[in-house]
Amino acid sequence: MMRTSIFSLFALLLFFSLGSLAQSDIPQVTIKTLDGKPFSTSEITNDGKPVILSFWALWCKPCQKELDAFNENYADWQDETGVKIYAVSIDDSRSTARVMPMVNGKAWEFEVLLDPNSDLKRAMNVNMIPHTFLLNGEGKIVSQHTAYFEGAEFELFDKVKKIAGIE
C-alpha cells in the first residue's frame, strides 16, 4: 500500500518534470579532493565556460585510456575553449591511496576528485564507467556518454566547441 502510493507520487512528479529533463544541474554531494579534503560539488564551476566531468577508477582500463586521450589534448582544448576537466575516481578504500601516485605518475594535468563510497556516482545515476558528462557554462548537463573507444574524444570536443560558441 505504502509502496503503491510512493510509486504513484513519483509517477506524478516524473510526468510534471518532463519539461526540465534536458537541463539538469549536478547534484550537491560532498566528495573529496585527492588529499582527502571535503569537496562540495557546487565548487565544480568554470566561469561560464564548459566543464567535462568524467567518472573513472584504477581498475578500469578504458577509463584511463579516455583520460590519457583528454590529457594529450588538454592544453589545446583549454586554449581554444577554456574547458575544464574534472576526473572523479570511484576507487574505494582498497585503492584510494594509489590514486594520487598514479595520477601524478601519469602526469595528468586536470583536477582529480575522490568518490570513495560512490555517493556522487549514485547521485548522478552512473551505471558503468567510463561515464562522462559535459556541462555548459551555467553548470547544466548538456550531454553524456558511457564507454570509450579510440577517437571518441574528438566528438566530445566538437560538442565542447559548440557550447563554447566556437564552430
Added chain:
Amino acid sequence: MRKLWIVLFLLAFTSLEAQDFLDKAQINGSFQVDGQFYQPDDALGITDSLIGGRKLGLNGFGNITYTLGKFSAGMRYEAFLTPLAGFDPLQEGNGFPYLWASYQTDFVGVTVGNFYEQFGNGLILRSYEEWTLGYDNSLNGMRVILRPSAGITIKGVYGTQRYFWQQYENGNRGIVRGLDAEVDLNQTIKGWESAAVRVFVGASGVSKYQKDNDPLYNLPENVGAWAGRVNLSAGKFNFATEYAYKINDPSALNNFIYHEGQAVLSSLSYSQPGLGVVLQLKRVDNFSYKSDRRVNGNAVDINFIPPINRTHSYSLAARYPYATQPNGEMGLQFQLNYKIPKGTALGGKYGTGIAVNFSQVNDIVRNPINDTTAVNTSGTLGYTSDFFKVSDSVFFRDFNIEIEKKINSKWKAVIQYMNLHYDIATIEGHAGEPAVKAHIGVLDLTHKFSSRKSLRMELQGLFTEQDEGDWAAAVLEYAIAPRWFFNVADQYNYGHPEADKKNHYYTVSMGYLKESTRVALTYGRQSEGVVCVGGVCRQVPASSGLTITVSTNF
C-alpha cells in the same frame, strides 16, 4: 516511517510556491537490465537437467531521483527473475529495496529510508551496493550529518541492514548504530590555516545489537567497535593511517571464538608530476563484523576490509583475484608510477608510462591459549596473536609491471607481465589444492585507421602447472567511435590436465552506444571463475548462451 516522509515533504515545500514544485524540480534516473539465455553445452558439462528449466536469467533495476532545491528523494526497483547464474539464490525476487528522502543544507543533512555511508576507510562501517555482484548492505534507518563550522563533519546513523529480500522484523538480525567525526585541523585551529602540514583527524564508534538466542553460549548482545584515523600531508608526501578495534564477537565466520578484533591500515606516498610512489601496510585480526552473527556468506557486513593488492583489468591477469581474509591477514603493497618524459631516448615523442606493483599477503600467527586447547576452539578465546609476527603461510603474492607506450599517431601499446602466487585452498576454499604459481603476459595493441575507427588486439597467456594449467586468450575489437563496437574473443585452456577439458571459451559481441544508452549482445561461453569488484567476489559458473545488456541514464 510514513509520517517521516510526510514531514520531510512538508519541510521541503513550506517555503515554495506550487509552481516551483513542477518547474524547478529535477528528475534523474537510470535503468539497466542484464539478461542471459542459457543453453546446454556438452563440452562444458552443462546439461538440460542442470539448467533445470531456468533457461532465462534476468537482473534489472530502475533508479529515480527527484530533486527540488534542498530536498531530494529517490527509489530503486529491482527484479531478479530469475537471477543470473552465479548470483545468490536468495536474490530471487522483486521490489523496492531502496527508498529514501533527504534534506540537505550546508549545515545539516538528514536522510530517512535506505542509505549508503562510510566512516573513514570503512573499517568499522561501510554500506554500499555493487550491482555486478548483487551485493547490497544498505542501511534502512536515519542519518544526520552536521557541519557546525568549516572543517568539522559529524555523522550519526542508525538502522538495520538489507539482507536480500528478507524484511527486518522481530529482531531477525541486528541493529546498527554509529557516530563519526572528522576534523580538518588546518581549518579549525587558529594560525594553522596556511601551515605547510595539512592534518585531518577522525574518530568513529559503531555498536550493533542482536539478541542472544544461543542455547550453548552466552553471547554479547551489544558489540562495540571504534576506530581512529589520521591523515598528514606535507608537500609531496602523504601519510594516512587508521586503526580499528572490536570487542569479542563470536560468529559463524570466526567459529564462535571470543577473541577481540583489530585492524590497521596505513599508507605512505610521495608524488610529483611524472612520478608517484606508494607503500601500504595492513593487518587484520578477527575483524569480520556482521549485523547477523549467523550469516557466513557475502551479506550484512557492517564493515569493509579492503584488500590492498592491485585489481587487474585484463581477463587472464584477473583470473585469480585475492579476497580479504577477515579472520586474519597481514599484507603490504608497493607501487611506482613513472612517466619517462617526452623527447628522451626512452620516452620518444609522446613519453612512456611505467607502473611497477608488488603486493603480498600472509596469514597472522596464532598461538594456542593454553596447552590443552586447540587453536580456534569454539567457545574459547580462540588464540593469542603477536601483533608484529608474520606467518610463513603466504595467501597471495603479485608482482607486476606495465608499460604504456604511444608509438606514433596510429599505434598504441600496453605490455604487462605478472608473477603470481595464489593460495587457492584458502581463498576459494578448494581444500588440499596446491597454491597456484603463474606467469601471466599481456599485449594490448590499438591501431587507429582514422580519427574514429580503430582496431584493438589483445593477446594474453597464463602459464601454470597448477589448477587448470595453461591458458591463452585473444581479443579483437573493432570500434567506430563513439557508436559501435564489435568484439570477438577466445580463451583457450590448452594446458588443462584432463584432455577432454581443453576447452575454448569463445564469445562474439557487438554493442551500440548513443549518449548514455548502451546496448550490448554477447554470444558464447563464459568460463568458470571469480568475479570481484571492490573487494567482494562472486563465483561464476561456466555457462553458454546469449547475454543482453541494456543500460541507460537520464
